[in-house]
Amino acid sequence: MQNIFNFSAGPAMLPKEVMQQAQDEMLNWRGLGTSVMEVSHRGKPFIEVAEKAEADLRELLSIPCNYTVLFMQGGGRGQFSAVPMNISKQGGVSQHLLTGQWSVSAEAEARKYTKTEILAESALVDGKIVVPDQTLWSISDQADYFHYCTNETVDGVEIDWVPKSDNDAVPIVADMSSNILSKPLNIEEYGVIYAGAQKNIGPSGLALVIVRNDLIGIEREQTPSIFNYQLQAKSGSMYNTPPTFSWYLAGLVFEWLKTKGGLAKMAQRNQEKSELLYQQIDSTGFYKNNVHESFRSKMNVTFQLQDSSLDAMFLEQAESHGLVALKGHRAVGGMRASIYNAMPLEGVQALAGFMKEFERKHG
Structure with a gap:
């Protein structure tokens, strides 16, 4: 068989070792005679998978104890709505840096729930895409949150610095769907980090959310239960049946990263x-x-x-x-x-x- 290198933007390739392990365990996981896809998400075997996946992720990213990790559904796009419904007040303001398709889409969705303000946009300078330096714009301390995308997959634009608010009072929200786990992070610079799984985490169907604890429990009354950070946190991300196979594979990827x-x-x-x-x-x-x-x-x-x-x-x-x-x-x-x-x-x-x-x- 020819050696294939898959350069897909997402769903993307998974580590070969992870795929091999999943294949080996497909029909008889942990000697149970069933697949991991066939066991209860509330049973002890899968709870152990979920707990280990979170522990490994916390270790990899050095996530402090005052942050909660959620494994949710809806992908990155789901968080375009979940973020404003969970951390902004009715009639509040969200501010945005637009650098490509995904930050543009996030702003458009946030417009349904907040008054959005676009602080800056990437532009062509001498034929090259440039992101305006923060010396040219500032985050208002009246905003409920500031949103940006750390890596835009369509245009190939990545931001290596973290925007700051003047008094650090405004939560920084980062869509890291396409570059999370690619390098170390200082989690404490962010209020919310979210990522669709299908780039660097695992297969599609899962969304990872890392949220500072003080931003949990302030959701709007009309926030759907499935997107409610407080309900998901209280239930260990199992308010509903989660995408168990995606969660299991994500855990294998976290283990693989540790071995590397x-x-x-x-x-x-x-x-x-x-x-x-x-x-x-x-x-x-x-x-x-x-x-x-x-x-x-x-x-x-x-x-x-x-x-x-x-x-x-x-x-x-x-x-x-x-x-x-x-x-x-x-x-x-x-x-x-x-x-x-x-x-x-x-x-x-x-x-x-x-x-x-x-x-x-x-x-």
């Missing part, structure tokens, strides 16, 4: 992978990337061929070499290589080598 040396080691690997790919893109001018170097994503490397008439051939030949899912998002075109934690260095090396050979033949 944790998030500091993962950050080094991700830096090496992204540098290799950007060096290939920048080397001759045959390829181009339109994001300023300060904001280039380490998770989603976008690029275009100078001659776009070669796009279809590039994708077809890449796939024949086992390099799949490289087509860019329909909104921007070009190519996109998503190189999340599970993508091995060998996959990026194979892509860079193919790009070099393709350029040699068609440049």
Whole structure:
């Protein structure tokens, strides 16, 4: 079987070791003669899975005890609504930094529940996408919360700094769906962190929420129970039947990350992978990337061929070499290589080598 490297932006590839373990346990999990998908979420065996997954996640991210971890449904988009319903008051204000499709979508959803204020937007400067520095805008202490997306998958834009409010009174809410667990974090800089699972956590169907405890219990009366942080916290994220298989696989991914040396080691690997790919893109001018170097994503490397008439051939030949899912998002075109934690260095090396050979033949 040909070695396939899957560069899908999401649902994305999972670590091979994790998939192998899940396969081995599929029909007879823990000697029970059943799959983990077939046991009660309230039974002792699955409760142990849930508790270990949270403990491993807390260890990986150094989550303080004054933060609650929730395993919820609805993906990242569900949190676009859950956040304002849980931490903003009726008629309140949410402030937003817009850097791509996902932060734009979050603002549009928040508009249903709050008065939204757009503080700044990414822009093209000399043909490159740039995120305005916070010296050019400020977070009002009258806002209920400030929202931004740390990594935009469509355009390949990542923000490595954390916005601050003047008096630290405004909760910082971060959509980390596509770069959580890719590097260490200082959790205490945030009020709420949320992430859809299908990039760096596990399969789709699960949303991870890390929320500071003082932001729990202030939800609006009309907040649906399924999205209510307080109800989910009190029930151990089991107010309803959770996506148990996704939760189980997420726990295996957390274990895998620990065996790989944790998030500091993962950050080094991700830096090496992204540098290799950007060096290939920048080397001759045959390829181009339109994001300023300060904001280039380490998770989603976008690029275009100078001659776009070669796009279809590039994708077809890449796939024949086992390099799949490289087509860019329909909104921007070009190519996109998503190189999340599970993508091995060998996959990026194979892509860079193919790009070099393709350029040699068609440049």
